[in-house]
Amino acid sequence: MTSFPTSATDGQATAVEETPGFDIGEAHRVASDIIRNVESVIDGKHQVVRTALTVLLAEGHLLIEDVPGVGKTMLAKALARSITATVSRIQFTPDLLPSDVTGISVYNQAERRFEFKPGAVFANIVIGDEINRASPKTQSALLECMEERQVTVDGTTYHLATPFTVIATQNPIEMEGTYALPEAQRDRFMARISMGYPDESAELSMLASRNVTNPLADLEPVVSAAAVQRLMASVREVYVSDAVKEYAVRILRATREHPDIRLGGSPRATLQLVRAAKSFALVEGRDFVLPDDIDALANAVLGHRLMPTSRALGNHQHTDELIRDIIDGIVDETAVPPSRTTGT
Structure with missing residues (x-):
């Protein structure tokens, strides 16, 4: 069994060296x-x-x-x-x-x-x-x-x-x-x-x-x-441009304002979507995040957090469909970063 501190003060007193x-x-x-x-x-x-x-x-x-x-x-x-x-x-x-x-x-x-x-x-x-x-x-x-x-x-x-x-x-x-x-x-x-x-x-x-x-x-x-x-530690070093961050925020804000969603994504969801996108980019062999990484993970990261309205459930609208509608709407508004092949 892994050893652990016996109290909060023990944990605070131990300096953890950052892993390269x-x-x-x-x-x-x-x-x-x-x-x-x-x-x-x-x-x-x-x-x-x-x-x-x-x-x-x-x-x-x-x-x-x-x-x-x-x-x-x-x-x-x-x-x-x-x-x-x-x-x-x-x-x-x-x-x-x-x-x-x-x-x-x-x-x-x-x-x-x-x-x-x-x-x-x-x-x-x-x-x-x-x-x-x-x-x-x-x-x-x-x-x-x-x-x-x-x-x-x-x-x-x-x-x-x-x-x-x-x-x-x-x-x-x-x-x-x-x-x-x-x-x-x-x-x-x-x-x-x-x-x-x-x-x-x-x-x-x-x-x-x-x-x-x-x-x-x-x-x-x-x-x-x-x-x-x-x-x-390598994931933390993956670069995320301001444009991609804004894109992620727009998606999350849209979940909170969508008429068919009564509970949208939390600020924690925004943080985790971007963090997951950084990890996804690393697994793909890149040191920068693309808007496509956000799109690829949106259903997995947001689907279990959103609560559709009774009307949406009555119309058999699932969260993955609502998320796709939100992403398509943002792309139609040209609010998505224009380049999906570079890190700029």
């Missing part, structure tokens, strides 16, 4: 190694795997939503196993308690004092399986962890490991025995993605490769946690 990033060529190579490793287990889902890695390197949290049996947990485990880091898994059930997630103070009779027993969130990568099968109270135990990278129990703050990311899976809320995630919880996930069903060739390949063995059993790490930290 890779150059863009090396960063692209390392990111490609991770993608290939995960794709050795996940067949025919390049876009999904790339987005999952994008969220990890952007220091965000990922929500994978889809019907049972399409590989949500396998994607989370494959990404976690590709990195030499501490990994924990939480199986969310209706009887799971918040203390099972964050930890609890236990009285030590021999020493006559309370000792903190860390919960499952004390790891570099936390896999939350079927997060919406736990009660909202237990789901909310992750709020502080995900936003501030720390846990407060009995008035004492314990800092989490670095890097730290939550990869959670959930079934659609229409399914039996699920609880909708609170709005504050959804907003802390940088992106939500869906696996979708595999195509015919991928499904046939799956039958052949998994007839005898589980491919996850042979999956080996390809990078260390330290290398992931360097990739994260």
Whole structure:
């Protein structure tokens, strides 16, 4: 188990030396190694795997939503196993308690004092399986962890490991025995993605490769946690022009003013959209962000945050359609940066 400070003052007293990033060529190579490793287990889902890695390197949290049996947990485990880091898994059930997630103070009779027993969130990568099968109270135990990278129990703050990311899976809320995630919880996930069903060739390949063995059993790490930290540092150095920033802000402001959206994107969503775009650019081998990067990630980053009006739901308008309408409207107004092939 990863060591952690025993109090808030311990965490503040320790100076963390800034990790140097890779150059863009090396960063692209390392990111490609991770993608290939995960794709050795996940067949025919390049876009999904790339987005999952994008969220990890952007220091965000990922929500994978889809019907049972399409590989949500396998994607989370494959990404976690590709990195030499501490990994924990939480199986969310209706009887799971918040203390099972964050930890609890236990009285030590021999020493006559309370000792903190860390919960499952004390790891570099936390896999939350079927997060919406736990009660909202237990789901909310992750709020502080995900936003501030720390846990407060009995008035004492314990800092989490670095890097730290939550990869959670959930079934659609229409399914039996699920609880909708609170709005504050959804907003802390940088992106939500869906696996979708595999195509015919991928499904046939799956039958052949998994007839005898589980491919996850042979999956080996390809990078260390330290290398992931360097990739994260490289993401922070990716250039975003003022024009691209203005483009992202216009999209978010449009979600708040759209007549068919009753809850638009928060300022946190704006920050995470730009941060995800920087990570996406790095994975693509660029040190600058294009408007196309914003477009490519808009559904994943904003879709789970927006709440359509009753009229929109009655007209069967989904959030991805509303987001596309917003982006098309901004492009029609020529408010998008004119160049989609350069960083200027």
